[in-house]
Amino acid sequence: MSAKTLTINGKPVSAREDETILDAARDAGVVMPTLCHLDGLTDIGACRMCLVEVTGINKLLPACTTRVAEGMEVRTDTEQLRKYRRMTVELLFAERNHVCAGCVANNHCELQDVGIAVGMDHVRYDYLFPKHDVDLTHTQFGMDQNRCILCQRCVRVCDEIEGAHTWDVLGRGVKARVITDLNQPWGESLSCTSCGKCVMACPTGAIFKLGSTVEESVKDRSKLAFLKNARDKKQWVM
């Protein structure tokens, strides 16, 4: 496999040809906010947090799904990108009911982290205040639609790593939401193995472990990448 050299924010970086701009940026220590990306899962380019500018290309490209190329000049931190990122996070906060103070994920929520990272100090949009339910039918886990940002990490982890495909998306536009099985209560799902991977994968407090306090619901996401790597490369030791 051949290597490519490119520049990120002016800094020369080398990367394997099958790597994405995001991989290359991380290797080079460039911090980029992401939400729908999770190491070990197929990228879908949905949250648009990782958009970058590439010289000579008119469109903004998602770093998580764009492969590196020789001589590519990438910018991750322009005025324009910073502005769009902040607007994206504000749109997410306005979309559902993110009342952080009452959330199990408070202080270890990726949405919160990203909000801080992009310097969001207020939301300029009208809150949509949709009416959403909480599903507490599962014996071990709970699901609160109010905190969901539709990143589909639960959908992908359950399908790609656990192989159960319990989660999927129902509906379109702002009415879209994730469901278990054929829109049944999670507790009645026949496909769920109660493995807990979706709990680990969820970036917010949307999917959580029942009975755990805020302090306990810290998520360990490295296990997913470990599993993926172990299966792909047949390396089962850490």
Place this chain on the structure above:
Amino acid sequence: MTPEELDRTREREQAADANFEHHVHVCVGTACEALGSEAIAKNIESELKAAGRDGKIKVRCVGCPGLCALGPLVEVEAKDKPADEPATLYQYVKPEDAKEIAASIGGAPATRLQADTRQPFFTRQTKIVLENCGRIDPERIEDYIAADGFQALEKALFEMEPQEVIDEISKSGLRGRGGAGFPTGLKWATVAKSNSPAVSRVPDDILARKFVICNGDEGDPGAFMDRSTMEGDPFRIIEGMLLAGYAVGAGKGYVYVRAEYPLAVKRLRSAIRQAQRGGMLGANIMGSGFNFDIDVRLGAGAFVCGEETSLIASIEGGRGTPRPRPPFPAESGLWGCPTLINNVETMANIAPIIRRGAAWFAGIGTEKSKGTKVFALTGQVNNTGLIEVPMGISLREIVFDIGGGLPEGRSFKAVQTGGPSGGCIPAQYLDMKVDYESLAQVGSIMGSGGMIVMDDQTDMVEIARFFMEFCMEESCGKCVPCRVGTAQMHGLLTRISEGKATQAHLDTLTELCDMVRRTSLCGLGQSAPNPVLSTLRYFKSEYESKLVKDGQHER
């Protein structure tokens, strides 16, 4: 069917047609059929039989000739009619009018029902895509063959290399009619050059390692160009796909049609069956050794499923949501194989180009936009319906000549093209040429062919709000800017409409337009702000007049 058999069928059909003194064409397109036009055809036939004239007069059910608003339409054409004379056309025909029409054939026309065929609506059009619509029976392959059908296929299979077919399409200057206007020849060349994946994921046909898809999703509200083509001349689409398959080296094609078009689906299926029986689809086509087959796939009527990656996901059996490109379908499409995807109207242009040559096609239109474009003309004009005009015609000619101008007492304000992805063009650009570049320059797009004429009473903020509502409801919900951004923009537009917005709200709206356009994943989100941006550009005062001063608005 071998080439000799094709020739024989054509000659036989043409000779049979020549035996009739008169031809009666009864439109059985969706609009006319809904008003009972099949009964009209039956009644005319039985009247003629009763009078013993059925040997001399042929009654034929045909596809939509375009003037649906006047339907059901019946056309009577005498064999010896001079070519530049229009045929007699009857409008608003009812089944009980059959007797009167039947009796009038050969004598004086039934003036009570007659439509004026000398108006520019009929004389100013140039028909390529729709040349057979309204002339042939879409459910008979022999009718298509009699109209020179499959001659292009024969020519390509026996006289041209695949590369020559691609070169011919490139030289013709044809560009995609699905919206973006991408050069068709270039797309074909890319698919032809792409390698199929080493390990096939293809479930139904291991040999088909490249695919051709014809996009008949047609989700723009008010557009029905592709529907009419599929209903009125389905064999033309089959021939176009066959030529595409031969050129790019594909073995299998899919026509993706929305399920809301039952008549189009029925006619396509019947056409595919007839073509298979006639040996024009399947193995060893016309004895040339070329194999190609076509299947119909139904969409559930989501606008976003017209977007190519979404459409592919839908054919694969998944949820119809777009994915980031690259890789483009030409490289990795259906089941990971190189896939050519073209719009219905694009496909309908292929056979005539191969049959009549690239130079003929390139002679029509402007420097960068060749050929014709079909538009669905609606809104405040006298003649609404389907029109096919050469590229480069002016908007004024379309609206005021072909469209017959606005109804009494109304004056022109703007024309909207491109549907929810397009924009409104004000009166100062009426003399602009209609082609891809000019439309883009004034902030609209060619789009797939919707054209809505608006009068002075139209509220432009309301128009923008209408289209935003459409985009909001049709957003697939995958990416944040489109999913939430359209909802926010819709909220802001509603606020402005209702007089509850300040300048700050308008600024937020403008800022969101830019952000959603630049950051959305697919074309739906990227173009969703267009109707707002174009109305803001030309009719900003309408927005401003609805604003209230800060502190005076309700929250």
